[in-house]
Amino acid sequence: MKHREETIHREDLEIIADIKAGKQIAVDELIRKYQKRIYNTAYGLTVDYDEAWDVSQEALVKVIRYIGTFRGDSSFWTFMYRITMNAFYDYKRRQKVRAKVGNFTDYENDDDKRAFEITDVIDIEMDYEQKELKEKLKAALGALTEVQRQVFVLKNTEGLKIREVAVVLGMSDGTVKSHLNRAMEKIKKTLGGVQP
Amino acid sequence: MNEKCGITDETLVDYVYDEIEDAAKRKEVEEHIKTCAECGAGVKELELVKKTAENADVDFSDDIWDVHRQGVLRKLAKKEKPMRNFREVFNVKTFALAAIILLMSGVGLQLYRSFQATQEQQVIADKADLLQNIDIIERLDFYEEISNI
Numbered sequence: 165m166k167h168r169e170e171t172i173h174r175e176d177l178e179i180i181a182d183i184k185a186g187k188q189i190a191v192d193e194l195i196r197k198y199q200k201r202i203y204n205t206a207y208g209l210t211v212d213y214d215e216a217w218d219v220s221q222e223a224l225v226k227v228i229r230y231i232g233t234f235r236g237d238s239s240f241w242t243f244m245y246r247i248t249m250n251a252f253y254d255y256k257r258r259q260k261v262r263a264k265v266g267n268f269t270d271y272e273n274d275d276d277k278r279a280f281e282i283t284d285v286i287d288i289e290m291d292y293e294q295k296e297l298k299e300k301l302k303a304a305l306g307a308l309t310e311v312q313r314q315v316f317v318l319k320n321t322e323g324l325k326i327r328e329v330a331v332v333l334g335m336s337d338g339t340v341k342s343h344l345n346r347a348m349e350k351i352k353k354t355l356g357g358v359q360p
Numbered sequence: 361m362n363e364k365c366g367i368t369d370e371t372l373v374d375y376v377y378d379e380i381e382d383a384a385k386r387k388e389v390e391e392h393i394k395t396c397a398e399c400g401a402g403v404k405e406l407e408l409v410k411k412t413a414e415n416a417d418v419d420f421s422d423d424i425w426d427v428h429r430q431g432v433l434r435k436l437a438k439k440e441k442p443m444r445n446f447r448e449v450f451n452v453k454t455f456a457l458a459a460i461i462l463l464m465s466g467v468g469l470q471l472y473r474s475f476q477a478t479q480e481q482q483v484i485a486d487k488a489d490l491l492q493n494i495d496i497i498e499r500l501d502f503y504e505e506i507s508n509i
């Protein structure tokens with residue numbers, strides 16, 4: 165669960181080079197390696213299983229399309245995280261326009277003929293208490309501001325240090341801390357009634 | 361939470377995430393929560409939040425991830441479709457929007473640049489540039505879609 169990738173892995177550099185060289189198998193490899201992590205990042209942003217599915221796919225498309233712009237001077241994960249955030253904002257913008265104009269185009273949608281409901285296929289093999297905790301956490305995440313949620317997810321799901329979160333989000337350490345503290349406070353209250 | 365013992369909520373959060381860099385200070389907090397019931401309970405609550413969040417990853421079986429991956433590949437193939445004809449792509453509406461977007465992001469970028477001082481910020485600015493560019497390309501794609509209704 166703890167990802168902590170400060171530096172770029174050799175393996176990633178090889179995959180990136182292969183994608184740049186046009187090797188289809190490397191595209192596959194990259195998706196397999198990062199789809200779960202990007203899905204969960206997208207889930208942290210959307211707090212919605214279906215939206216996370218679409219946003220993570222869009223993000224992967226962008227990562228692969230723009231891989232030529234990755235110069236290797238930052239962590240590859242930071243690069244992907246920012247693209248995922250960008251895909252999320254883009255998705256939200258599109259949603260707003262759709263709401264206004266109506267469903268005028270099948271833009272990027274219904275592309276993925278999913279013959280199942282995501283909630284039916286999620287691996288849930290935990291006891292009742294854990295399930296209850298996770299559901300409460302989901303509700304609590306939804307009640308955070310967007311930036312609080314980003315900080316919280318990077319800190320917990322990604323296991324980054326304050327300093328690293330600050331670099332990824334382009335904020336000061338102090339700002340990250342204050343968002344984290346507020347997020348923890350809110351979530352603590354929501355989880356409060358449940359015993360570990 | 362606990363003003364009377366001088367330990368703030370922020371300190372407890374730092375403690376739970378092992379972000380207190382000063383070893384003496386860390387030791388002090390560690391000893392304190394053993395004896396202070398209120399801070400001890402606070403740490404337990406925060407640890408529960410941390411543990412729950414760490415284990416909250418959504419996972420699917422391999423065949424579902426495969427559907428996810430196939431979807432990405434389909435979207436990639438779709439985006440690589442050849443450009444439409446010139447008139448369609450470069451209509452006036454698209455150009456006007458592109459100009460406005462470029463202008464606006466230029467102003468934003470200038471403002472952003474004026475605030476940066478350190479080397480580290482330069483790195484962040486470079487990334488922001490990149491994202492701005494991605495954003496513009498994406499928006500152009502999007503507005504192109506709209507203008508072709």
Ligand SMILES: [Zn+2]
Pocket residue numbers: 362365367392396397398399400
């Ligand atoms: Zn105390």
